[in-house]
Amino acid sequence: MMRIAGVQMDVRIADVAGNTEAVLQWLQRAAEAGAELVVFPECVLTGYCFESAEEALAVAQDLDGEAVRAIVEACERLRCLAVFGLLERAGERYFNAALLAGPGGVLASYRKVHLPYLGADRFAAYGDRPFAVHEVSGVRLGLNICYDSSFPEASRVLALLGADVIALPTNWPPGAECVAEHAIATRAMENGIYYAAINRVGRERGYRFIGRSVICGPDGEELARAGAGEEALLIAEVDPRRARDKLRERVPGRHIIDRFGDRRPEFYEAIVRPHGYPRSGGRVG
Numbered sequence: 597m598m599r600i601a602g603v604q605m606d607v608r609i610a611d612v613a614g615n616t617e618a619v620l621q622w623l624q625r626a627a628e629a630g631a632e633l634v635v636f637p638e639c640v641l642t643g644y645c646f647e648s649a650e651e652a653l654a655v656a657q658d659l660d661g662e663a664v665r666a667i668v669e670a671c672e673r674l675r676c677l678a679v680f681g682l683l684e685r686a687g688e689r690y691f692n693a694a695l696l697a698g699p700g701g702v703l704a705s706y707r708k709v710h711l712p713y714l715g716a717d718r719f720a721a722y723g724d725r726p727f728a729v730h731e732v733s734g735v736r737l738g739l740n741i742c743y744d745s746s747f748p749e750a751s752r753v754l755a756l757l758g759a760d761v762i763a764l765p766t767n768w769p770p771g772a773e774c775v776a777e778h779a780i781a782t783r784a785m786e787n788g789i790y791y792a793a794i795n796r797v798g799r800e801r802g803y804r805f806i807g808r809s810v811i812c813g814p815d816g817e818e819l820a821r822a823g824a825g826e827e828a829l830l831i832a833e834v835d836p837r838r839a840r841d842k843l844r845e846r847v848p849g850r851h852i853i854d855r856f857g858d859r860r861p862e863f864y865e866a867i868v869r870p871h872g873y874p875r876s877g878g879r880v881g
Contacts, residue, residue, distance in 0.1 A: 601631035602830040604809040606798035609643030616663040627674035637796035638681040638765040645800040649719035656685035681765040706739035742766040755787035760839035764793040776808035785816030
């Protein structure tokens with residue numbers, strides 16, 4: 597078993613020092629509640645609603661920078677793990693990224709694959725690494741970010757790679773209510789996994805963020821839910837044995853469901869066929 601936490605919190609744009617201090621305070625609080633893994637929102641260190649690539653790049657972080665080191669040191673002291681979002685500097689470009697940190701340093705990083713035409717994602721580089729699963733404290737963890745949850749292929753790949761839990765740092769604005777209320781439970785249920793989708797609250801440059809963070813279990817059940825406007829700490833227990841047993845025998849010998857064993861991938865070719873649709877908002881590349 598693993599106790600996981602989600603931190604629904606406000607974020608101040610371009611205030612990396614202030615955001616990092618807030619993350620450290622919440623991390624302490626979550627660890628005191630017994631959490632072994634703590635998930636924070638998307639771009640929690642940097643903010644999100646930037647109006648140019650230059651403005652966003654000015655606050656993008658190096659993975660060995662001061663803010664990341666401070667969180668790693670806190671994880672070492674508190675003996676816990678943290679997943680948190682930031683803009684990751686890569687030369688003269690940046691990625692919308694999520695890091696998995698713990699005792700020993702940055703254990704993994706993920707670069708957002710699906711980019712909407714919104715905020716810092718308008719100017720970010722597309723994620724360039726395959727989906728991956730990381731084993732920590734006996735639990736297999738996959739990472740996605742925000743818009744990735746709207747693509748069932750992303751969570752299905754992670755589940756096929758063996759994920760017990762998907763952590764989704766997110767910045768849901770108005771319009772994402774259906775994702776918050778229904779899609780996360782669906783992603784959890786259809787893959788038989790735990791799913792922690794942790795949003796922010798507050799406002800940035802006219803944008804409002806809707807909260808409604810949720811942690812769901814392998815049958816889509818809500819294990820913890822936050823409200824729409826307040827900062828909150830969500831706590832849930834993860835049993836990896838439940839995530840690894842995909843068989844659902846509802847009526848012995850008469851009603852048996854295996855959403856992995858019953859797959860027919862030979863009929864799914866269209867999913868991986870290159871498309872000819874234009875990028876959203878006219879985005880190129």
